[in-house]
Amino acid sequence: MPGDVLLLSNSRPPGGAVPFAHAREVLAGHLGDRTVWFVPYALADHDAYFAWVAEALGVDLRPLHREPDPAATAATAEAVFVGGGNTFRLLHDVRRLGILDALRSNDASRYTGSSAGTNLAQPAIHTTNDMPIVDPGGLDALARVPFHVNPHYLDPDPASTHQGETREERIHEFHEMNPGPVVGLREGAWLHRTGDTLALGGNTARLFRRGEEPVELAAGTDLSWLISS
Amino acid sequence: MPGDVLLLSNSRPPGGAVPFAHAREVLAGHLGDRTVWFVPYALADHDAYFAWVAEALGVDLRPLHREPDPAATAATAEAVFVGGGNTFRLLHDVRRLGILDALRSNDASRYTGSSAGTNLAQPAIHTTNDMPIVDPGGLDALARVPFHVNPHYLDPDPASTHQGETREERIHEFHEMNPGPVVGLREGAWLHRTGDTLALGGNTARLFRRGEEPVELAAGTDLSWLISS
Numbered sequence: 001m002p003g004d005v006l007l008l009s010n011s012r013p014p015g016g017a018v019p020f021a022h023a024r025e026v027l028a029g030h031l032g033d034r035t036v037w038f039v040p041y042a043l044a045d046h047d048a049y050f051a052w053v054a055e056a057l058g059v060d061l062r063p064l065h066r067e068p069d070p071a072a073t074a075a076t077a078e079a080v081f082v083g084g085g086n087t088f089r090l091l092h093d094v095r096r097l098g099i100l101d102a103l104r105s106n107d108a109s110r111y112t113g114s115s116a117g118t119n120l121a122q123p124a125i126h127t128t129n130d131m132p133i134v135d136p137g138g139l140d141a142l143a144r145v146p147f148h149v150n151p152h153y154l155d156p157d158p159a160s161t162h163q164g165e166t167r168e169e170r171i172h173e174f175h176e177m178n179p180g181p182v183v184g185l186r187e188g189a190w191l192h193r194t195g196d197t198l199a200l201g202g203n204t205a206r207l208f209r210r211g212e213e214p215v216e217l218a219a220g221t222d223l224s225w226l227i228s229s
Numbered sequence: 230m231p232g233d234v235l236l237l238s239n240s241r242p243p244g245g246a247v248p249f250a251h252a253r254e255v256l257a258g259h260l261g262d263r264t265v266w267f268v269p270y271a272l273a274d275h276d277a278y279f280a281w282v283a284e285a286l287g288v289d290l291r292p293l294h295r296e297p298d299p300a301a302t303a304a305t306a307e308a309v310f311v312g313g314g315n316t317f318r319l320l321h322d323v324r325r326l327g328i329l330d331a332l333r334s335n336d337a338s339r340y341t342g343s344s345a346g347t348n349l350a351q352p353a354i355h356t357t358n359d360m361p362i363v364d365p366g367g368l369d370a371l372a373r374v375p376f377h378v379n380p381h382y383l384d385p386d387p388a389s390t391h392q393g394e395t396r397e398e399r400i401h402e403f404h405e406m407n408p409g410p411v412v413g414l415r416e417g418a419w420l421h422r423t424g425d426t427l428a429l430g431g432n433t434a435r436l437f438r439r440g441e442e443p444v445e446l447a448a449g450t451d452l453s454w455l456i457s458s
Contacts, residue, residue: 152393164381
């Protein structure tokens, strides 16, 4: 059976300087006393990123980017934690370094993602909010879950004079090109797959299905149907 | 000499139902009485999109998507107008249909872009705000201008609790990976290249250069240095 998956919308709680303070309990239960390899490639400064997260998490976190062969380490890791930043840069680097294939072959590992790390767990990075600052060599990703997630889901601001698309309009565009469901995770929310169960935690979310009206989801909602085949 | 280029941030003025009402004068001068081929692929419904724009513009606008060989028509067009929508879908379709290469070979044509159409005129679509709903087969674009533009440029909202990146942070990420300047075009703004001259019109903009503080630009600013080699 594939390893459990925890997908967080964001790393930093609103107004809070300590990353993951809003998700301490679920992270502790998910990671336990495992050795967790941190994947920092979504940000430019890997060392600083690792230090910032390692101090906050209080688990046995190790820097994958300092390994002599990061792909080999990823292939046998019992747990990985993929941090947020720019999804295109993340996918570009893990593909180039062989880490993408290593993680695909090691799907018994326990996976944790935040923001861009959450996008990387999807079938493809179609629903990232990030700018395509680098060509990732294809949009296909890890498919640790069979649906898409929009992290940092943002409700429309009725007072805005901005003429770009709202997030909901962008997800509608996704459904003009792709059939699968999209979970819009608001700040503070996460999805936790444990065995055959998938649950929403931390905050509300909004579920988008092609050709249907969006649905509001309360924290605690059982979403196991999203992972049943 | 390459044909003149007009790059608009947006098609619909805030609160206004009539597309391009804010840019009527500059569009009339740029397009004149030329035959203008409309490129609708950034939106899903090409016929509806063409009808909406054709009615508003009041020029000799024709639907490229209804041509028997759109690439052949694009290769000899005296003017094209590339509408906004999703930049990834636009680039995917014009590449697949051969229109991208046709427009590259026909750089004497007069180019008008709005939003996604503005992104298509850049060296690559690195600074689009759009969701990657489809793999465009590479990010390289028309390079009708040698710099990048961020349409719908949005100033940070100090009241927001959103934990995703601000637009300025995203452009900073672009500069972590790419050297060239980026013009953040606020709603209502445009860039107009006529011969060797490039000018900002319609609204203010914000100029981002790698390793430098961003600079505010007033409407009317001469930016010809951006196109001089």
